[in-house]
Every structure is written in structure tokens, then in C-alpha cells.
Amino acid sequence: MILEERQNVSLFICAEGISQAGMFADGRVIVPEDVVLLYDSFQGKEFEEDRKRIGYIVCCLRAVANLYGIVPFSVFMKLALANPSLQIEEEVKAIIANIPSEANECVLVNDIIDRKENGCGDRGSGEGMCSYPNADFR
Numbered sequence: 166m167i168l169e170e171r172q173n174v175s176l177f178i179c180a181e182g183i184s185q186a187g188m189f190a191d192g193r194v195i196v197p198e199d200v201v202l203l204y205d206s207f208q209g210k211e212f213e214e215d216r217k218r219i220g221y222i223v224c225c226l227r228a229v230a231n232l233y234g235i236v237p238f239s240v241f242m243k244l245a246l247a248n249p250s251l252q253i254e255e256e257v258k259a260i261i262a263n264i265p266s267e268a269n270e271c272v273l274v275n276d277i278i279d280r281k282e283n284g285c286g287d288r289g290s291g292e293g294m295c296s297y298p299n300a301d302f303r
Contacts, residue, residue: 214250221248222260223268230270230280238276 186196225244229236238254245251261273271278 218248218250219260219264221245221251222257223264226261226264226269226271226278229278234280234283236278238273238278241278 186194186200188194222245225241228244229241238258242254242257245257251257258273261269261271261278270281272281273279
């Protein structure tokens with residue numbers, strides 16, 4: 166039973182009070198009522214702007230991972246700067262550092278964006294650190 170639909174996203178609550186989330190084949194998502202209430206409590210203009218900026222960075226990281234595998238941060242910033250709300254390198258670095266590991270295909274190490282599969286550690290933790298002394302990124 167659908168109790169509520171919002172913003173073209175089929176979020177709904179089962180009348181029986183479910184305790185887990187799920188997705189149907191048609192794209193509808195079912196979540197507990199407390200999740201909907203929590204989401205509503207922080208949803209707003211500032212949240213949506215942050216979500217869009219972070220989502221854009223995640224898409225840029227996926228593009229870098231799939232098209233290049235490894236690029237200097239300065240090249241990545243050219244892609245990021247296509248979004249007018251992202252103009253400060255330190256802000257972009259902070260966003261990358263705070264993306265959950267499971268949602269980020271890349272790692273930022275020594276001003277190099279590298280695909281995790283290349284073995285450069287997780288989120289720049291120091292384990293498996295890569296160095297690129299002879300890299301030519303022309």
C-alpha cells in the first residue's frame with residue numbers, strides 16, 4: 166500500500182511498518198517511516214545543493230576512473246570547474262576525502278587521482294601508497 170509519494174521519487178511506507186528498505190524492479194523504493202521522517206528533517210535547499218555538488222564530484226571520479234585510471238589533481242579540477250558551484254581546490258579535496266569508500270572508485274594521493282584498483286591504498290590511508298616520480302601526464 167502506498168501512503169506517500171514525493172518529488173517524482175516513489176518513496177512509500179508499508180502500512181505494516183516495515184523495518185528494512187527495499188527496491189522494486191520498477192524503481193520504487195520502500196523504506197521505514199522513521200527514515201522518511203529523518204530525511205524530511207534535514208532536507209532543504211542547502212542539503213540539496215550539497216547533495217548535487219557531492220554527486221557531481223562522484224560522477225567526475227567515476228569518469229576519471231573509467232576513462233583514464235590516473236590523472237593529476239589539476240586535470241581533475243578542470244573537470245570539476247565545469248560546475249560553477251565548485252571553485253576552490255581545497256573544498257573539492259575535502260569532498261573527495263569525505264565520500265564513503267564504497268561510493269568512491271578513486272583515491273587522492275600526492276595530488277594524483279588514481280583508480281583504487283591500481284593498488285594505491287584506500288582513501289590515501291598510507292597503505293599501498295603509490296608514487297609517480299617519472300609520470301608524464303601530457
